[in-house]
Amino acid sequence: RKEVEQDPGPFNVPEGATVAFNCTYSNSASQSFFWYRQDCRKEPKLLMSVYSSGNEDGRFTAQLNRASQYISLLIRDSKLSDSATYLCVVTRVKELVFGTGTRLLVSP
């Protein structure tokens, strides 16, 4: 079983749509959780940290369910510029473990 599992997609959505990604992780000892965004042929960039109580940053909402060991990312009012690969990331001791990513394509 992979340590971090994500649906690779692609998710094809029209502009203005709401889209949600889920991610599951296997290490119950993981303490910190993140979503990163990676554009084609670029480096990953931190999108947001994920806290137990859930957190929101503009159109983006992240949720963590420790009991079920899954993390979600909700994007509202999708923009063309949201097209990218979204990486789910969890900690293993002091290191980060990355999922393979979910690709999002937002079309006009």
Add this chain to the structure above:
Amino acid sequence: ETGVTQTPRHLVMGMTNKKSLKCEQHLGHNAMYWYKQSAKKPLELMFVYSLEERVENNSVPSRFSPECPNSSHLFLHLHTLQPEDSALYLCASSHAGGSVHYGYTFGSGTRLTVV
């Protein structure tokens, strides 16, 4: 200066060459990392230098050799690589220590092609 700078951006090398990748961070972080990203695979951790301690992924071949002269600089020395080593090599830095992890900042990567 941007946060994490990697050079070169692109590198084509023959299997008998020796080359080095360079990474420099200007964020005051105390941990630096090398990751390998191949197509359709998750980022693979190669090496960590954290609080003057080196940790390595035992599956990384010896043809990859890291060097970290100080907390701001990191190198990856390459020799006698194979075509399957062609990938995007990413350097990252973070603040290590404490109970909270704040994530990594990545450099723009070196796209390596071994011919």
